[in-house]
Amino acid sequence: MSxxxxxxxAWRDGQLAVLLLLPIALINAIGFILPVLNLARYSFNRxxxxxxxxxxxxxxxxxxxxxxxxxxxxxxxxxWISLAITLTTLVVSYPIALYLHRASGSWRxxxxxLVISPLLTSAVVRTYGWIAIxxxxxxxxxxxxxxxxxxxSLMFNIKGVFIGxxxxxxxxxxxxxxxxxxxLDPRVEEAAxxxxxxxxxxxxxxxxxxxxxGIALGCLLCFVLAVSSFITxxxxxxxxxxxxxxxxxxxAIVTLNWPLASTLSILxxxxxxxxxxxxxxxxxxxx
Amino acid sequence: MTAMKNATRAGLAALAMAxxxxxxxADTVVLTAYSGIFQENYVKAVVEPFMKANPDITVExxxxxNSAQMLGTLRAQASAPQxxxxxxxxxxxxxxxxxxxxxxxxxxxxxxLADLYPQARYExxxxxxxxxxxxxxxxxxxxxxxxxxxxxxxxxxxxxxxxSIPAVPDIQGTTLTIITDKMAGGTNYIESVEAGLKRLxxxxxxxxxxxxxxxxxxxxxxxxxxxxxxxxxxAQVYADLSDGKLGVVLPEEGSGFQINVIGLVKGGPAxxxxxxxxxxxxxxxxxxxFTEQMFYAPTNAKAAALISEKALQRTAAGAMDRxxxxxxxxxxxxxxxxxxxxxxxxxxxxx
Numbered sequence: 001m002s003x004x005x006x007x008x009x010a011w012r013d014g015q016l017a018v019l020l021l022l023p024i025a026l027i028n029a030i031g032f033i034l035p036v037l038n039l040a041r042y043s044f045n046r047x048x049x050x051x052x053x054x055x056x057x058x059x060x061x062x063x064x065x066x067x068x069x070x071x072x073x074x075x076x077x078x079x080w081i082s083l084a085i086t087l088t089t090l091v092v093s094y095p096i097a098l099y100l101h102r103a104s105g106s107w108r109x110x111x112x113x114l115v116i117s118p119l120l121t122s123a124v125v126r127t128y129g130w131i132a133i134x135x136x137x138x139x140x141x142x143x144x145x146x147x148x149x150x151x152x153s154l155m156f157n158i159k160g161v162f163i164g165x166x167x168x169x170x171x172x173x174x175x176x177x178x179x180x181x182x183x184l185d186p187r188v189e190e191a192a193x194x195x196x197x198x199x200x201x202x203x204x205x206x207x208x209x210x211x212x213x214g215i216a217l218g219c220l221l222c223f224v225l226a227v228s229s230f231i232t233x234x235x236x237x238x239x240x241x242x243x244x245x246x247x248x249x250x251x252a253i254v255t256l257n258w259p260l261a262s263t264l265s266i267l268x269x270x271x272x273x274x275x276x277x278x279x280x281x282x283x284x285x286x287x
Numbered sequence: 288m289t290a291m292k293n294a295t296r297a298g299l300a301a302l303a304m305a306x307x308x309x310x311x312x313a314d315t316v317v318l319t320a321y322s323g324i325f326q327e328n329y330v331k332a333v334v335e336p337f338m339k340a341n342p343d344i345t346v347e348x349x350x351x352x353n354s355a356q357m358l359g360t361l362r363a364q365a366s367a368p369q370x371x372x373x374x375x376x377x378x379x380x381x382x383x384x385x386x387x388x389x390x391x392x393x394x395x396x397x398x399x400l401a402d403l404y405p406q407a408r409y410e411x412x413x414x415x416x417x418x419x420x421x422x423x424x425x426x427x428x429x430x431x432x433x434x435x436x437x438x439x440x441x442x443x444x445x446x447x448x449x450x451s452i453p454a455v456p457d458i459q460g461t462t463l464t465i466i467t468d469k470m471a472g473g474t475n476y477i478e479s480v481e482a483g484l485k486r487l488x489x490x491x492x493x494x495x496x497x498x499x500x501x502x503x504x505x506x507x508x509x510x511x512x513x514x515x516x517x518x519x520x521x522a523q524v525y526a527d528l529s530d531g532k533l534g535v536v537l538p539e540e541g542s543g544f545q546i547n548v549i550g551l552v553k554g555g556p557a558x559x560x561x562x563x564x565x566x567x568x569x570x571x572x573x574x575x576x577f578t579e580q581m582f583y584a585p586t587n588a589k590a591a592a593l594i595s596e597k598a599l600q601r602t603a604a605g606a607m608d609r610x611x612x613x614x615x616x617x618x619x620x621x622x623x624x625x626x627x628x629x630x631x632x633x634x635x636x637x638x
Contacts, residue, residue, distance in 0.1 A: 048382070048385065049619050049620050050378050050379070050381045050382045050385070050616070050619040051355070051358060051378075051379060051382035052382045052385045052386055053386070070627070070630065070631065135511060136448065136495075137511075153448070156495055156496040156498075157638065234498060234500070235498075235500050237498065238495070238496035238497060238498055239454050239496060239497025239498030239634065240497060240634060240637060240638050242630070250456055252355070253353065253355045253356065254353075254355065254456040254457060255456045255622070255623070255626070256355050256358065256379065256382060257623075
């Protein structure tokens with residue numbers, strides 16, 4: 001009889017937690033950690049001409065990567081383009097998220113579905129849609145020309161990638177922002193207004209600080225997605241935009257240089273690590 | 288009791304025989320090659336006739352988008368192969384050979400080796416050439432009124448920003464580099480393609496995309512681009528499907544071959560039947576049938592006699608003397624250097 005209550009206490013001591021965490025830990029170990037370690041190992045192999053792999057331990061790939069200005073530029077390009085896209089996505093998504101947060105009832109449900117609906121179509125299809133819209137004979141360029149303005153080329157260059165990725169990332173940003181808007185209570189805004197703050201000041205001093213956790217989350221999510229996205233840059237970049245993700249694809253699939261592709265992949269992980277660190281630093285400051 | 292025992296014995300024997308036949312019946316050869324229109328046409332022209340002639344063998348076609356993915360899959364299965372045969376680009380087959388993935392390709396596999404063109408055999412590659420393809424000039428017939436005859440049409444300023452070029456590391460870009468180099472006076476593409484690169488620098492500002500998607504044929508058929516380069520076999524098939532919108536030209540300066548080879552996977556599950564299929568795939572009949580179907584030039588010299596003049600005209604078979612002899616195994620050694628030059632010198636000029 002005395003054994004029966006002992007069991008729940010042992011569970012409370014953490015055995016249950018361990019038991020519950022075990023399946024996901026196992027899946028993660030097999031499905032994520034092992035492959036990443038394998039990837040890390042590959043980055044020290046030597047690539048043979050024509051795609052073969054020599055099982056050795058060499059720092060060649062890393063040394064080559066760090067000493068080659070092309071790859072340094074590639075990393076910097078990927079980071080700044082992704083940051084710029086994240087920022088643009090934030091600016092265009094924020095008002096939508098704020099409006100959705102304030103909306104209520106079936107109107108809110110309807111709008112939320114509208115925001116999420118692009119996620120139901122594959123990014124490939126949406127990217128082809130953008131190609132049709134932004135190409136030199138497309139409606140956007142034609143409209144600009146009709147207004148008598150000099151029409152920029154919007155497709156197969158960095159501008160195309162920028163527009164396409166921003167649209168594709170918007171739903172993620174909006175959802176992340178809404179998830180982080182929990183602390184924003186309409187009564188606080190009302191209080192600020194009652195106490196004489198202008199709408200601009202209310203936004204700056206009340207709304208913005210309260211929504212910072214959402215902003216940080218959305219930015220982290222979009223940055224990571226932007227750095228790792230390769231379909232849209234591949235389709236809309238016209239082969240002119242070299243980014244980490246497209247380069248990994250080329251090295252892995254076209255040139256068959258798996259060691260270099262692995263080295264670049266680990267580099268992307270390091271960039272993600274830095275992004276996570278920045279995110280937690282921001283959160284710590286907010287608390 | 289004895290009768291009962293005998294009946295049981297007879298029953299078991301019958302069952303064993305039935306099982307044995309069904310095992311023999313179900314000999315399945317797994318062939319991996321390009322998915323999409325290659326698969327569609329290869330199954331029609333080669334795989335189905337083979338299965339008709341060999342009812343005891345089933346050939347399963349496992350399509351993959353490119354040779355690299357095939358190599359990746361073969362690598363992953365190295366200890367327990369599930370694939371018996373691969374058709375892939377010769378330079379990737381070299382890597383596969385180096386890693387011990389392919390069994391030797393000799394007279395025990397196929398008796399047709401002696402009939403293959405010399406370009407179909409590569410020293411150090413355990414696979415034999417099964418298709419020849421070549422780079423061609425593509426154009427949209429609405430946008431380009433007069434059919435071009437020279438690669439120089441790509442540099443024509445009237446098609447500025449309407450040129451579609453699959454850039455290096457894609458080997459269409461590599462082949463264009465070698466052709467351009469020869470046209471610009473280059474004499475040895477292994478030593479230097481400097482002359483070609485200079486000429487490509489002039490082409491760069493005219494290029495619409497270096498990465499045509501889903502492939503180079505669709506944007507030119509639809510008129511998104513006016514002119515470009517691509518592979519002959521696919522271009523011929525898409526030209527037939529394009530309502531006359533896609534034009535295909537083998538320019539007067541000649542071109543270069545892309546070679547797909549067929550290799551037997553070492554330790555594959557259905558080795559004997561796989562040998563039989565490879566032998567068939569390299570036979571004059573199968574080679575001729577695939578040329579009629581998809582306009583790859585045959586690798587078996589005896590096939591030409593079986594191919595209609597009309598189909599032969601649409602391959603490089605009639606222009607063998609104008610073809611640049613590209614040694615892809617040698618090119619593999621300088622491919623990284625060519626890629627580097629493209630990315631640092633050529634592509635930036637198109638931004």
